[in-house]
Structures are given as structure tokens and as C-alpha cells.
Amino acid sequence: MSLESLKVQVIKKAWEDPAFKQQLLADPKAAVKDAFGVELPQEIQVTTVEETASHYYLVIPPNPEDIAGGNSNVEVVW
Incomplete structure (x- = not known):
């Protein structure tokens, strides 16, 4: 599952499930x-x-230019 797909699924579940949204x-x-x-x-x-x-x-x-040479993995966040 891609991180963008996960993000979409999390938002959709939050819209549909009030308990999940609160958590x-x-x-x-x-x-x-x-x-x-x-x-x-x-x-x-x-x-x-x-x-x-x-x-x-x-x-x-x-900014991708700020992290291009670093070890950060922005994609992990979303």
C-alpha cells in the first residue's frame, strides 16, 4: 500500500467512523x-x-531541495 493510498484510507475512515476519528x-x-x-x-x-x-x-x-542530500525520508510521513 502506498503512503498516499494510506492517507486517503485514513481520511475516509475518519469521515465514516466517529470513534476512529476521535482516536x-x-x-x-x-x-x-x-x-x-x-x-x-x-x-x-x-x-x-x-x-x-x-x-x-x-x-x-x-522543500525537497532542503532534504535532497540528507537522510530524511519525507515520503514516510505521507
């Missing part, structure tokens, strides 16, 4: 592991927030 908001790594059997690496941090009709979040991903 995802409280402890995203545990929620993903429990629901999908995917354990995210310890060094990866995940923050889950919920947008509303009047409150949006803009996520600016890392």
Missing part, C-alpha cells in the same frame, strides 16, 4: 496501527487536526 485526533499513530496494521517509525511525528467549514489548515511540506 486519530488523540493518538494518530496508535489509530493508524490499530485500524490498518501500519506502525509508523518512532522518529516520525504525526499531528492530526480537523478542519471545519470556517477553519482551514495549510500544510507546507518540506
